[in-house]
């Protein structure tokens with residue numbers, strides 16, 4: 001897979017404060033990469049170095065094989081970017097601003113523009129200063145989605161959108177993904193990342209601490225298992241890999257380290273399994289577990 005984005009050993013200091021220590025990841029063509037981490041972890045700083053807005057101190061940052069800082073002009077004509085707080089010209093209407101963004105990009109799809117305005121239920125005739133937060137985001141999203149880019153960078157794009165509009169966004173991202181475009185999506189809405197991302201990059205205190213597909217990351221964590229057996233379940237509580245064991249009569253619920261799942265199941269079948277339920281961890285479980293240590 002051709003690498004659209006390549007970040008290697010990225011470092012960035014603001015004065016004496018080291019915001020990024022070691023950030024490395026790639027985004028391939030047709031790949032949606034979820035970029036997640038707690039507040040202040042360095043997501044937006046990473047994205048701003050990708051966009052050539054700020055200059056890095058060390059490391060490699062390439063888009064389309066070009067240097068993100070030196071070749072930013074050439075790169076920009078092929079990317080779309082939506083920040084979490086879209087800033088607009090207050091005295092222009094939403095429609096005028098969308099057209100301006102499209103022009104700056106060197107053209108866009110007019111039919112798509114109309115479709116998106118309709119789907120996002122935006123009134124394009126209103127002046128930007130009268131828009132709510134959610135409506136400002138819609139202007140940015142519509143402008144970004146109706147131009148044909150090779151890379152879409154979203155930094156908390158749906159902040160302020162209601163759940164219905166959030167769903168429209170997800171739908172539209174799926175379309176560009178299916179068209180083979182590359183997408184870097186930073187978001188605190190983990191269900192959004194879970195639905196869309198092929199790969200997840202977790203950043204914490206300026207370092208990438210985990211990278212992989214959701215399935216790969218799930219292996220690092222635990223599933224929730226509910227069991228009902230004929231025999232005495234309490235013996236399972238002390239098996240290696242069993243955590244948070246809770247028993248009520250014939251039924252027990254616990255979390256199980258995926259690496260010990262075979263031993264746990266072998267022990268359970270000896271008791272005569274009557275009911276078995278396993279729920280894989282959500283991205284949220286994974287995230288929480290990671291951050292709680």
Ligand SMILES: Nc1ncnc2c1ncn2[C@@H]1O[C@H](COP(=O)(O)OP(=O)(O)OP(=O)(O)O)[C@@H](O)[C@H]1O
Nearest residue numbers: 014017018019037038039040041042043044045046
């Ligand atoms: N221009 C700047 N000057 C000084 N410090 C900065 C600057 N920009 C970012 N920082 C600091 O760098 C760290 C990373 O910030 P960044 O905005 O990248 O975090 P983030 O992961 O995007 O967080 P959030 O989830 O809140 O958006 C923070 O501690 C922030 O205060």
Ligand SMILES: [Mg+2]
Nearest residue numbers: 043044045155
């Ligand atoms: Mg941010």
